[in-house]
Amino acid sequence: MSEDRARLCALPSRYPRVFAAGPLPWGFEHGDGWCALLEDLCETINTLLLEEPDASVSTLQVKEKFGALRFYCRYASMSQALATRITTAIRSAEDASSQICEQCGQPAQRHAIRNVMTALCASCLAQRALLEDESL
Ligand SMILES: [Zn+2]
Numbered sequence: 001m002s003e004d005r006a007r008l009c010a011l012p013s014r015y016p017r018v019f020a021a022g023p024l025p026w027g028f029e030h031g032d033g034w035c036a037l038l039e040d041l042c043e044t045i046n047t048l049l050l051e052e053p054d055a056s057v058s059t060l061q062v063k064e065k066f067g068a069l070r071f072y073c074r075y076a077s078m079s080q081a082l083a084t085r086i087t088t089a090i091r092s093a094e095d096a097s098s099q100i101c102e103q104c105g106q107p108a109q110r111h112a113i114r115n116v117m118t119a120l121c122a123s124c125l126a127q128r129a130l131l132e133d134e135s136l
Helices: 004-013 032-048 078-096 122-134
Strands: 056-064 068-076 108-111 116-120
Touching: 004 032, 032 056, 032 068, 032 078, 032 122, 108 122, 116 122
Parallel strands: none
Antiparallel strands: 056 068, 108 116
16 A cells, blocks of 8 residues: 555544544545645644634545546534535645646646546556557
8 A cells, every 4th residue: 555545544543533434435535646635625624623612524425527526524513604615625635636646736627538537646547548559
């Protein structure tokens, strides 16, 4: 397991109020390159939760879809105002993800590889292209 993957796997125990339903059933279903993005997002949500002691977030699924992050969760015991701010933080991380290489974390663009949208930097894209050629 890479160091980034280990850091991702540690998030549910680091932020129990963000993962109130426990660890993700399917883990973090995206590349290691989004590790720092997820760490920042969990830290932001956790800080926002400090405003309301009873509030919690049950994060249910975190995955890649169409070259961008999808963060699915449920809120409990929180005001509408706090829910709105947490939703804004999640949307902003989801938007940012499409410009962060899912593989290595460097600045990236979304590319269609065999009709599948993927957020990759130029060097990971070149590597992916080589692998695809070899598999033909
Ligand atoms: Zn990359």
